[in-house]
Each structure stands twice: as structure tokens, then as C-alpha cells.
Amino acid sequence: MPTHAPPAAPGPARRWDVFARARTTLDALEHLAGGFGTAVLALVVLLSAVVTALACLVGVGLPLVPVALRGVRAVAGRERARLSRWGPEIIDPEPAPSGLRAALADPATRRELGWVATHAVLGLFLSLAGLTLPLNAVRDLTFPLWWRLLPPDEAATASMGFWTVRDLPGALGVGALGLGWIAVTMLLTPGMARLQAWFGRRLLAPDPGTDLALRVAQLTATRAAALDAHAAELRRIERSLHDGTQNRIVAVTVLLGAARRAVARDPADAKAILERAQDAAEQALAELRGVVRSILPPVLTDRSLSDALTGLAVGCPVPCRIDADVPVRCAASVEATAYFVVAEALTNIARHSRARHVVVRVRRRDDRLHLQITDDGRGGANELSGSGIVGIRNRTEAHDGTFMLDSPTGGPTTLTVSLPCGS
Amino acid sequence: MRIVIAEDDPLLREGLALLLRAESLDVVATAAGPDGFLRAVDAHDPDVAIVDVRMPPTHTDEGIVAAVEARRRRPGLAVLVLSAYVEQAFATELLAHGSSRLGYLLKERVGRVEEFLTALHRVAAGGTAIDPDVVAQLLARTRPDSGLDRLSPRERDVLALMAEGLGNTAIADRLFVTDGAVHKHIRSIFAKLDLAPTDQADRRVTAVLRYLEDAQRRW
16 A cells, blocks of 8 residues: 655654654753753843843942843853754854943844743743653653552552552552653653754844844955955065065175176185175075075974974074964964964064063864963053054954954963864 | 165175276265165265165165156266066156166176176166166067067067167177168168157167057057
8 A cells, every 4th residue: 555654854753653753752852951951051140130130220230231141142152052063053143242232232132131031931841841751751660669668648649640559550550651651751852842942043043134244244354354464475475585585696696797707807806706695695595495484384384383383482582382282283274374373473572572471372172273372571462553463363364263362551461363273 | 987876785785886896986875775865866966876676665666766856856867777677667657758868677687797887888878778678578568560560570689679778889799780780770670660760879769669668558
């Protein structure tokens, strides 16, 4: 008999496929358990948000607003990451504004607040209810094993009042109820898990229109910055080849010309000129090596990022410690960017900071390369003071990385850069 | 011959001065930038200025600007511009007010001392020295129907040397022919290109360069 079975679509498993259904149920229980964690956190931040709101009403809550907003953002971010693990990825929104008015006007923050309230109440209830079902099943299934240990009064009501449990058949009946609980669990929990996630997916996903527009604008800007950085780099190379190496070689030819003319006149004179010509040729070679190194340091390709950075530290006039732990290599362009960020930062520090020590920390975490360069100099560095920092920002953002400079007057200065590894 | 050198690269500046002094030429001052150069021109009243194109602060065309300004201040000053690479726009800017007492050469030509000194003397004597590369670029970029295709290969050689600023005798030496043969070629070239014939070297250079530039612009 031909059957018109529906194609195996993601969704509710077909009823008769017990194993598939069991798997779905276990997944759902896992999700509900995870949801329980974020629901408890949501309850905490909901309560603190309410407290903050009340404190604002009596006029003392404003300083708490950024803290509460950070809490909301943190829990929402955790839920986004959790949901992204078992469904379509949910992209983080732009950083939340820290002011109260701006935050309340920010649609992403308002939706997050709505999610916190929903998840703290309905989400918590769904998790608790969903997780209670299998516990009930276990309790009832094992009931015939331990019912005799119960005081008779308590044991008597174990069948939810359907019958009074006084003997083994009655207890076995309770055991059968356990099967019922399993059926209910299998029937309900997938839906409950989906419902719980639905609110998160609905409220935590970026507003479709605005967010893509923002992302496009951001990409356009970083792309332009990438091309700018590229052009600036080419200009730098051209300049150093032109005004350095080429001039040296021209000087060599000029001196050689002069030497040739001098040979007939005064051989001693010619010898002196040839000496200078050789000096100039050696200078040309040294400069050429410098240019090549500045395009892409060979040690970076031959060895590793840590080795290349150690080389930089050795050449830095300020004592510098490299604390690099990068077991897995990143894409070549990312490593080159990291290298130049550190090189540029060390140059800046040596030039302006009057620091006595520098520490460069490099870590690879979550597919991102994290750089942190800290010096104990006089601080007060900003992007307006020198082009070096702008260059670092451009190079970083060209790779879709993030850049942070913390440099209070009096120091210490910390430059934090994080780059997607691209591998 | 009193010479002022403007070149920002110290090694090259000293090398040039050394070379010229060894040839018993009088290098009266050297300068590392356009301002120092103009001061030196005012102070020493030289016959010839040798000027690098790229100088501080922006390392673009400071040398050209300074050379034009120096000639505005002292119309009789001969200027030989040295450049690390051939940029026809610089040549055009430089030659905008005639080609007399002007030279534009690649830096490395200095190493061929005899030719460099010939060019230097030619410029100091009121002539012109245009780098063969500039002329080659002009010739290469002209459009096919510019009239140049009516020239014979030998006539093209003569035209190129004329554009560099060489006089009839120098052209004859370079091509291993007689003066008379060169004269004949030049008359033929001027006729084919509809240019007014002249024997005065600098006016001839100007005419030829203008012609080549026009031929290029119509491209």
C-alpha cells in the first residue's frame, strides 16, 4: 500500500519513530536545562533592573543604570550564544548605549529588556515544568522498589489520587504511571523547548532592516580603511625605495663615474672615491634589507608570530617582555597585522611614553587573536597626538578587529586589539 | 662656471660636488632643500643650478617649483633638473616658458660623466638637455597618424636627438654621419611635420617637443 509519508523535514518527529522521538526529547531536555540557567540569570537581572528603576524614581538610581544595562546585555549575550549553538546564529547587536535615555531609545535594548522579563517568568516556568516531567517519570517508575519504605499514608496517595496504594499491584500501577509520565515528557518537552527558544530568537535577533544597514555601513567604512591602509603602505614602500635605496645606488654610479675619471689623473684619489662608492653600495643593501623586512618580516613566515615579536622586543629600546601563547597559527595576513600593530605600538612607546617596561600579551581565544600592550609610561596617548595610533586602528579595523586605547594621564597605557583569526 | 647644487640626500649631494670639483668646476654652494637653494642662488649668483625634483617637505615636485622660481628671480640662470624617474609632466612644466638654458635628466646619467658634463656645458651655454627617456616616452605615446609615421627610421633617430637638445655636430657624431647628412635629414623632418625650419638649437627643441606633446594630446 503506497503511503504518502511526508518528507523528513526538521520539526516534530513522526510519532511512530520512537527512537527519533526519544532523541528529540533528550535534546529538548538539554535545551530546557540550559534555558533554566539563563532564566535564573534573567530573573536576577530583572530584579536588579526593577530595583534600579525604583531607585531612579526616588532619584538615586542613575549611577546604577549602566550596571543594570550591562547585566541585561551580558545575560542576553549568553542566551544568544546558547541559542546560536543549536540553531541559526544570532548576531550580537551594536554595543549598548550607557545613558538611560539613549538606552531606552535603543530598540535592541528595549527588546532585550522585554526578553529578560519574558524569560525570567515564562522561560523559568517552562524549564522548571519541563525538567519536572522526567523526574516524575523516574520517581514513579522506581516506585515499586521503594514504596514499602514510605509511611503508609504517604504511599497511599502516590497514584495522584486515582487509587489507594496498599499492596504490590497498586505500587506496580504507580510504576505504570511512570510510563505515562515518559509519554507526556516525549509529547510536551520538544514544544516547550521550542517555545522557550522562540522568545529569545524573536526578541534577541537583530532588527532585520536596521542591523544589516549598519553592518553594511560598517563594512564599507572598514573596507575603505583597508584600502587606505594598503595605499599608505604602498606609498611608504615606494618612498623608502625611492628616497633611500635608489638614491644610494645613484650615488654609487656617480662615485664610480668620478672614480673612472680620477684613475687617469690621480690613482690615490680614485681609490678614495671607490672606497666611498663601496660604502654607498653597502648602505643601499642595508636599506633594501630594511625595506624587505618592513614589507613582511621573513621570520614571520619562516618561524612564528612569537619569534617575530621577540625579534621586535630585542630591537626595542624600552625593555620589553613578550608573553605570547599562540599554539595554533592564524592566517598570514592576521599575523602580519598583529606584528605591525606591536611594531607600531613599540615605536610609539619608545618615542613618546618614557616608559621603563613594556609587556606584550598575545593570546588566541575563541578564534580571535588578542593583543595587549601595556607600558608604565606617562600615559595621555590619544589618536590625535600621533599618526601611529591612527595607523594601528586602521590596520585593525581593516581586519574587522576591535581596538581600544586606555591611557590616563600619568599612565599606565594599555592598548588592546583583537583580530578574527580567519582560520 | 659657478654651480649651486640642491639635493636632499647627503651622500648624493656630496658625491655630485666631489665629481664636479674634481672636474675643476666651481661648486659655490650646496643646499638640502628648496629654501636653502633659493637663498644660495640669491647669495652666490651662480651660472648653473643642479636641482633634485623630490625634496622636503613633501618630496613631490619641490625641485621643479624651486627651479621655476629661481629662473623667475634670475632669468639668465641655467637649470639642470635631476630626477629619480622620468615624469613627462615635470618636463612639460619646466619647459612651459621655453627650453633655453634648461636640462631635465635622470639622476643616473651623472655616472656617465663625459655625457653629463657635455649636457651641463650645453645647458650653461644656453642650450637644452632633455633625457633620452623623456623623448622616448614622447615618441612612444604619440598616436599613429601624428605625422611621425611619414619619417624614415633614420629621420626618427635624428628627431629624437634633436629633442634631447643636441646640436647638428653632436647629432652627426652620435650617428656617425656627416654634418651635411644631418642637415639634410633635419630639413626633411621639418618639411614632413610642417614645422618652420630653424638652426637655433633651443627653438628647434621647443618646436619638436611641442609637436610631440601635441601629437600625444590628440591621442
